[in-house]
Amino acid sequence: MASLKELKGRINSVKSTQKITKAKQMVAAAKLRKAQAAAEAARPYALRLASVVGSLASRVTLSEASPRLLAGTGRDQVHLLVVANSDRGLCGAFNANIVKAAKLKARDLAAEGKTVLFYLVGRKGRAPLRRDFPKAILDTFDTTGVREPGYAEAEAIAAEVLALYDAGKFDVAHLFYGKFKSALVQEPTEQQIVPVPTPTVAVTDGAVVEYEPDEETILAELLPRYLRNQIFGALLENVASEQGASMTAMDNATRNAGELIKKLTIQYNRSRQAAITTELIEIIAGAEAL
Amino acid sequence: MSLLFELVTPARLVLSENVYQVVVPGTEGEFGVLEGHAPFTTTVKDGVIRVWRTPGGAPEEFTVKGGFAEVSARGLTVLAEHVG
Incomplete structure (x- = not known):
């Protein structure tokens, strides 16, 4: 059995781990609130743009x-899979789930005889995808420089994707990200972004609307914006999902650490008691021998 | 006599209120919108949108980039990628 000193050391180390996971959980909770507010604020634009397009x-x-x-x-x-991951870990299976969904799609497409290419956003998806598809990684986009990916990043990503499209590097693009359902549930989601799937809208009213210059020109102007906004929306969802997943994972970790501490403390107390008993027996035996 | 004017960017709703008149730099020329304007949709040049809250008052200015304007029975909605 481990010595008292060893047990004490282990208890202390688990305690400090628990402190870290607890802190991370609280940080994630605060960031989640912010991310949700950002997603909320982005809704009016997305809705209007979708209805117009x-x-x-x-x-x-x-x-x-x-x-x-x-x-x-x-x-x-040629299919391009744009996979959006987070830059930081400590968020449970969040990144793994997105990567898994992307890999599944890639295998399906490959089985149909299509060519699959990857465009990776965020740091965490790179290693696992590079391991499985070493030659298919077309490019990566680095978001480690910014605190939270925002519209500027969405614009940059869209610009690169559009440049690749115009250069004829791919025919269809899919976007992978974690859709935020709740703090407990994040759903890895696949969405086609190029060619732009037209949002279905109910025709609002029969009013005759004038278009200036004309429908086609406006549409051509709006489609890249729509794409940018789709990517922006995915980035926002991803941030919220990451924080939600992080919060849940860290909550579990904190609880597990607590259980482990309890177990170790019991073991520590038992050993201590055993040591005291042995000592007492020794003393009594010694006194009796006199 | 008021027009509902909404200025929206991807990140937030910048403005949503009843105003008197808005002048928008459309790609085919600048146009002013008052209440009861015919339904109309156009792209917007990068430039300045001027908003009059009251007739004859001083206009408030918004610099927009990558804009798009829609006039419907509800009012005027400008979607802009950047508002500075």
Whole structure:
């Protein structure tokens, strides 16, 4: 059995681990609130943009002249998987789940004979995906420089994705991120971003709306914005999900550390008692021998 | 006599209130919107949106980039990627 001193050392080390997990849990809770507020604030723009793009797209008939972002390249061979992960760990299986979803999709596509490429956002997805698909990583986007990814990052990512699309590097793009359901549940989500899937909207009113310059031009102008906003929305969801997952994982870790401390303390007390008893027996035996 | 004017960026709702008149730099030319404007949709040039809260008052100015304006029966909504 471990000595008293060893046990004491272990108890102390678990206690300091518990302090760290508890602190991280509280930080995550505070950040989660902020992330939720940010996601809330982003909703009006996203809703309006989606409704405008949707109503415009329903008016425009697809033709040769249609914007390529809407009509696609006419092929379905090369798929780009944009995988958004977080930069930091200590958030349970959050990143692993997103990576798993992306890998599954990649395997499915590969089984259909398609070419799969990756564009990775965030630090945590790089290692596992690079291990499985060493040649398919097209590019990565670094978000470690900023505290929270915001619209500027979404713009940069969208610009790179659009540049790749214009260069004909891929035909279809999918975006992977963790959708925030609640602090306990984050759902790895896949969403097609290129060609832009047209949002379905109910036609609001029969009013005749004038378009200036014209539907096609406005649509061509709005599609990249819509894409940027989709990516922005995914980044926001990801931040909230990461904090939620982190909070849950750290709550579990704190609880486990508490249990471990309890167990170790019992063991420590037992050993201490055993040592005292042995000492007493020795003294009594000594006195009797006299 | 008021027009509901909303200025929205991806990150937040900048402004949502009833105003008298808004002048927007559309791609096809600057236009002013008062209450009861016909439904109308256009892209917006990078530039300055001027908002009059009261007739004859001093306009408040918003510099927008990557904008888009929609006039509906509800009012005027400007979606802009950046508002400075």
